[in-house]
Every structure is written in C-alpha cells, then in structure tokens.
Amino acid sequence: MDAVIGFANAVFQPLIDLGAAPMMTIVLTVIALLFKVKFTKALEGGLKLGIAITGIGAIINILTTAFSSAMTTFVESTGLQLTVTDVGWAPLATITWGSPYTLYFLMVLVIVNIVMIVLAKTNTIDVDIFDVWHLAFVGLACIYFGANIVVATLLVVFVGVMKIMNSDLMKPTFNDLLGAPEENPMTTTHMNYMMNPLAMLLNKIIDKVLPFLDKYDFDAAKLNNMIGFWGSKFAIGIYLGVFVGLLSHQTPQQICTLAFTAATCLELFSMIGSWFIAAVEPLSQGISDFANNSKWLQGRTLNVGLDWPFIAGRAEIWAAANILAPVMLGEALLLANVPFPFSPTGTWNGLLPLGGIIAMGLTPALLVVTRGRVIRMVVIGAVLLPVFLGAGTLVADFVTFTAKTVGAFPDGVTGLISQTTMEGPVEKFLAFFVGKATTGDVAMIIATVVAIVVYVALFAWYRKQMIARNIEYAKQDKCTLSPLTTGKFTEEDLKAAKEAESAKANA
C-alpha cells in the first residue's frame, strides 16, 4: 500500500505543486480526452477552467478586501455576528470544480445513472454534467468533516440515487407546469429539488391549517414587471453595500465604494461563472455522447435530465424569490446571535445575504410542490430559508479552506466565505453528521443514524405523495403508468378509477 501511495505521490505531487489552475487544466483536458473529445476542444475546456479559477479568485479578493474592515466594524456596532461573506453560487461552483475529487464524483454519478437505467430504476439520462458540483460539494464537505473517500462516495451515491428517482417522480408535474405534452422529455436531477420533501410536508400542513391562503394569490408576472431592474444583481449589490456601509458607520465615500464594489462583484461572479460552464462543456458533450451511444441504453426512450431553468419561464419562481429576498435579510439578522455550537461562527447564521439573496436554490422546488401558488411558495420559503442559512454557515470553514487550497482566497484577509441559498442544505447537514460520525464520535454516530432514517422516511413519504399526484395526472390522460411515476397503480386500477369517476359525474 505504501508503495502505491508513494508511486501516486511521485506522479501527482508535481502536478499538485503547480497550483489549482494549471493542475485542473491538465486534469480536465485528460479526462475529456478519455471521453474521446477532440484534443483542441479538450484543451480549450481545460484552459477555460484554469482561467475561471484564477478569475473567481481575483473577484473574491476584491470583494473580501473591500468588505473585511467594514464587516468588522459592522459586527462591533450592531452586535450581529455576520462575519461570513455570501459570495453566491459561482465562486462555490468554481472552487468545487477546482478539486480533482469532483471529477471522481462525476464518474461515480455517471455510472450510477447508467446502472439505474439498465436496471429500469429510472427513465432519466442526466446530461446536466455541470451541476454535478452540488453533490460533489456534499462529498467534499463530508471528507472535510472527517469521512474517508469510501464513506463520502457512499453518501454521494445515496443522495444521487434519490435525486435521479425524484426526476422521474417530478416529470408529470413539469409537463403540467409547462403545458407540455407527455412526449416532452425534459426533467431534471437538480439538487434544489431535494428540498421537495420538506416543502411538501409544509404544504400539507398549509392544506390543513391555512387552506384559505390560495384566495390571495396574485399575478406573479405583473409583480415581476413592476419590480423591473430593482431586483437585478447589481441593484441588490448597491442596496447591500449601502446597508453595510451605513450600519458600520462608514463615510459617504466609503459607502459608495462598498456599494459599487458589491454590485460589480455580483455581476462579475456570474460572468466568470459562464466561462467556467463553457470550460466543462466539451466534457459534458463527451459524456453525453458516450451515454447516448452506449449499447446498454439502445432501444430505450429516455427523459433528459437538464439544469433546472427549463422551468424558469414560470413567473412564480421569480415573484417568490423577489419577495423572499428581504425576508431572508430579516431572518439572517434575527438568527445572527442564535447559538449553534457546531458552526464555525458559533451561531446558527453568520451570513449577511449578498450573492445568494435571490433564492434560486429554493424557489424552483417551491414551484413544483405548490404548482405555482405564490403565497404558499412565499410562506413555505420563509420557513425553509433558515435551513439554508444554517447550512451555509455550517460549511463556511470548509468553503474558505477549499478556496484557499485552490488559491481563490486572498492572503491576509480574515473572515469566511460561503453562500446563503446553495442547493441541498439538508444534504450539507447530512455531510456534517456522516463526516463527524466517521471519526468515531458516538453522539455523532447516533445523530447520523437518526438523520438518515428521518431523511429516508421523509423521502419515502414524499414519493408516496408524488405517486398519488401522478395517478391523478394519469386519470386525466396526462401521464402514462409506470412503476417509476405511478408506483403499483395498474391499468385495471386506472380503468376502474375512470369508470367510478364517470359514474359519479353521471349521477
């Protein structure tokens, strides 16, 4: 074993010593070549990844340097322990893709997907390679908290299987929301829909306790039109820069600097995020071609797992996100001094919402569960946002450590970075428990067992609810029966149900 490790170190250490950007350039290029991507395309992708990692590091540097002294004064003057900078999704994605383990988890999840298709446990082929980083993040966090690679892989596979199962369960709802025919192959395995079980639970509670809420629903598109550019990234950067500047007693000139720096960084994070996605594109196409041409999948009609925004045309997603932004700010302030011993700040929330304030990691799940009832989306979202704030704070140490490892965090700057609304907050808590349990901590082992049992039970209950929903779609001829979407409901059951409904209507 020592010889193997020694050999691996001799081969890989010089590569690691080059730094994250050149290392990932080489690693991504080689992996793409393995999937028969043309050399020039593979190298182009590799170089773009290196550039994206370097670029994101530069923007984090600008943001954290500008805000570090103001945030220290902010904490002193307000007493609120909001010391973690919310950098939004793009830096976290880039940092995660800056780790070679992410490519390893990608390979594992591709295999899991193919095995599930072959065993008829799913009808979805996932081509959203880019978003594998959400689950890789969970695996990396699990390792950071103490797990070994085997345990982290098991956790990634465990959540990955549920994500893929969920894509089949949600498919009829997507057709309904899009007004699309059943032949439409679009679905998604995106991590943000793993909030569906919790959201579904709260939705059921609203059914029982607050059913009148739906009477107050409004035209979401009209609200979005009224908000206009005031809800855009740069406008939010300006507001929050002014907010921090005022509360930390900065001069007008300093307040303007903070506001424009925040606005600029939020725009640049997205721009660099697009470079990074372009970097992964040749590999994504290579893996898709590999899967599509695979002899095991021939003759199957499959749904296609996309990134979540094929549903982004629904105005309710943005109306709810716009309303939830100030709600989250208020909750972040309220939770800033609530003790939580496991988090690096010692509090439930250490994040002042900035880059993640538009809760895209949550509102698509709310749309699927409520099927577009905006008031419910807002109420459920307000209840669930603290879970995101807690998870974002819990992993702040890990994110900052990883950013430093890939050279994306400035030297000499204190403080932490993370994201307020990153997809999969529950899974981050799972990663924490599993990681700590691996170290042999008995209390954590018990907590992990309880957490996993509750997680699985909640998903099983949610699956049952979705199957019931899909059977209703089947009765309206909007869904074909399948064990993956309608469970054990048979053609005979469907015929009997339709006859019963017809008889009831005639009576």
Place this chain on the structure above:
Amino acid sequence: MIKVLAACGAGVNSSHQIKDAIESEFKNRGYNLHCDAVMIKDVNEEMLSQYDIFAQIAKTDFGFEVKTPIVDAGPILYRMPAMAKPVYDKIEAIIKEKGLN
C-alpha cells in the same frame, strides 16, 4: 446581423449552451447571427423588442405580450444533434420569412 436572445435561470448555463449551439450552427449555415444569453428575470419588453428571435427553453410567462418571434430551443439542451436540428430549421425559416439576413 440577426440578433437572437436566449434566457435561463442564472443566464450562464442553459442559455449559454443554446447561444453557443445556435451561433455555431448558423455560422456553418452561412448566416451572420449573434445570440445573447441573459438571466430570464432581467428580460423586459424593451430588451426583447431589440431582438429578431427569442429562443426560449420552454413556455415563458413574462406578463407582457411578446411580439418577437419565439422558437422553442429546449431540444438543443438534450445534446442530441437530431433533436436540435428542427430548432435550427425553425430559426432559419423565421430568418427567411422575415427577410432578416
């Protein structure tokens, strides 16, 4: 130059895939076409009016009447050339019909 707009959740992933695919295909077909990718939340009536074609991923509710010709570009994201071809053909048909080239 033909101007196409693609939009998605963050304006960086799906919309960029559509942008790259459309630009690449129409370069091969001999057209001078440029496609912008934006966050769908930022699309308004004025912005949309400046484009010749809106390449939406799926049905989109903006809350205003869209006068720009719309093409369902979602199949481009399936990463299967045969499924993307009808999308390109539809765009080309609009270009010819409107005399955009």
